[in-house]
Amino acid sequence: MSRLLDQPPFAPRDDAGFLAEMNLLSRFHLDGCLEYRRIWPDWSPATDIAGLPFLHVGLFKRLLLRTTSDTVQHRRTLTSSATTGSSPSQIVLDQKSSVLQAQSSLAILREMVGPEMRPLIVLDDARSLHRRSVTARVAAAMSLKPLASEIHFVLDESVQPPIVRWDAVREILLHHNDLLVYGFTSILWQSWTSGQFPAEVRGLLAGKRIHFVHSGGWKKLESLSVTRETFDARLLEGLSDGSHVVDYYGLVEQVGIIYPLCEHGYRHVPRWAGIVVRDPWTMEPLANTEGLLQSMNVLAYGAPYHNVLTEDLGRLVPGECSCGRAGRRFELLGRAPQVEVRGCANV
C-alpha cells in the first residue's frame, strides 16, 4: 500500500517519495513480467520520473500483460472501448490494485463533487455489469459507487440506438433533489440534450442540484461542433446554482487515476501520480511545450500498466493554479493527429 494516499490528492507533493515508490514498483514488474523485462533489459533505478521505464499505451491492445508474484491475485480483465478497426486494450486487474484504485478515484472525485452520498444515475445498461470482462465505461461509473446512496442504470442497449428509460429517471427525480449523473461524454450529450427528453421529466429537473461527471473525450462532440461551454450550459439549464459539470481525463491503462478539469481549465496531477510530456521524435521530456503525455501512478500491481506513454498530446503548465490545488498541472490537447496512410494494403 502507498503512503502517498494517506493525504488528499492535491495536497503538497512528496516527489522523492513518489519516485521511490515508482522505482520499487518498476522493479516489481520487471521481476514478474517477462515482456516488460525484455523491453527494459538494462534498466536501473531512476533519479527522476522521466527515467522510469514506461510502456506505450498501444501495447495493451497487442499483448495481454501480467505480472506474476506471490502477492498478486489476478481477477477480471478490464477492456477499453475499441475504435473501428482496432482491438480493445486489455488490462488484467488484481485484488490489491483494485483496492488502491478505488481509494484513489474516490479521493479525487470526492474532491471535485463533494463527500455527500446521493443517488447516482448511470447512462449505461445494467447488463454491462454482468459481462465477464469489465468495460472502461462501467469501470468509470463504478468509481463513483462509494459516493452513491443508490445506483440506477438508465440506458437500454437492447435496442439500437440505445434509449434512456425516462420513466426510471422520472421516478428518481420525484424523490431526490441532489444527484450524481455519470455518462460517457458523447452519450451524456446525446441523451440529456436530445429532443427525446420528455417535457415532464425536464420540468422535474428545475431547481435540482446535480453533479454531472463525464469522461471519454470530445472527438464525437467536435464533429458535432459542440463546445465545452455549450455542453456545460445545456446540461446545467434550469438546475440550482450548486450544480456542476466535471469533465475528467482517464485511461483504461491508468485505471484509478483521473484528471478532472479544474474551474480554471487545467488538469491536476494527484500526489500518487505523475505526468511527463515527451517530444514524440526524441522522447526528451518537455518542460512547457506540447508533446505526448505519459501518465504514471503507484496503484498498479497486476500488470505493468503503472507507467504508460499515451497517444494524447498535452502540455505541462508552469506556476501555481488559481484553483489552489498543489502540484503539477497540464493541458490536454487531444489525440495526436492522424494523417492519411497511402498504400494499397491494410497494415
Add this chain to the structure above:
Amino acid sequence: MSEHLHYFSTDMRRWAVTLPFDLDAVIGQWDQLRAVMVRHMPEAFNRDEWAYLITFLDPHNLERPFLQAFGRREALAESSINGSIDSLARPRGPVAVWLPNNVSLLGPLMLVLVSLTGNRVRLKAGSQAEDLTGALLDFARAHLPSGPLAAFLDDCVQLERFDRDDPRNREMAKGAAVRVMFGSDESIAAIDALEHIPGGGAIAFSDRRSEVWMETSQLHQDTLKILIKVFAIYGRAGCTSPSRVVLLNGRREEAVALRDRLLELWPYAVRNDMPIHVASENIMARQWAAALGWDAELAPRNSVMVAAGTPGLSPVAGLMSLLVVPATVEQAVQTLPANIQTIGYALERPGDPRWLQILAPTSAKRFVPLAQMHHFGPLWDGYDYWRQLFEIVEIA
C-alpha cells in the same frame, strides 16, 4: 470515334487490334503531358509519386502492354492483310474499377493503362482517401491539347467518389463488361456479390504482402539505400512494400548487423520527420517486438523500427516496422505468408534457373529486383489482366 486497326505478330499468330483511336497518337499525347508534368505538380501528389508517373508515361513503357499481349508491331499495308490475320482483338466493353480507400498510385496507373485499351471506364475512388486518380485526370484534362487522348478522357472516363453502401456500386457492377476490384477480401466479396453481366470479366486484387530476399554477399551500401527507399515510400501500407527482409543463409548476428546498418543509413535516405502518430506507433512497435523476443531498435527521431530475429518469432505489425530474419532458402519458402505477392531480390545470380524451381511451388506473384518492387504493369497479382480487357475474335 472511328475504328483504327493496329497490327502485331508473334511467330505463331498475327493480330489485328482495333481501337477507337490511333494508338500512336494517344501514346504521343501522354508523352506530351510529361513535358508539362516536369514543370507542374498537383498538390495531391508527392514528389516520388509524380516522378514515378512521369517515368511510367514514357512511350516505350506504354507500348509494352501491346507488345507483351500481341507481339511485335507490324506496319502492314492494306494489300498484304488479306487472309493473313489470325485474330482480332477489340475492347471488351465498359470497365468498372473499384479502388481501395488507401490507394496511392494504383488509381492513376490503372487509368493510364485502361486508356490504352479504348474501353470506357468508370472508376470509384475511395470516399475517405485523397483522390490521386482525380488529380491526374484533372491535370490531364487541363493541360492536354485537343486530340484523341483528350477526347477519350472527356468522353469515356467517369470518376466518382462514394462509399461502399452507395447504390452507384450496383450500377457500376451491372453495367460493366469487366469488373476490376481492389480492396480487402471482404470488400471484394461484397462487390462480386452485386448483380453483374453473366460471363463478364472479374479481376480481383486483394490484400497482399511482400518481402525482400537478400544474400549476405549483396549487402552493399547502395543496395541498402534502395531497400530503405523502397520501404519508406509506403511503409507497410503498400502491398508491394516489404514487411520482412530475409537474409538468405545468414546468421542472427548478421541480421542484427544489417538492422544496425539500415538504422544508420535511414536518416541519410529519408530526411523528413514522420508524423507524430507514426513516431508514436514506432515506439510501440519497438516495445512490442522486444516483448516478443526480437532485437528491436529505432532509427533516430523514431522514424522507423527495425527488428532482427528468427523466422519463428511472432510477427509485429506497424506502418514503419521492418523485420529482418536470417533463414535458409527452405525456411524462407516455408514462412512465406499465404498472401505473398512480390519478392524483391538482391541476389548474386538471380537468373539462375534454381530460383524458378524454388518459386514454382510458392504463391508468389512477382520475383523482381529490389528496386522494381513497386513497379505496376499489365501483369499483376498473377493475372494477365490488361489483356483480359480485350475480346478476341478468331479469324480463319
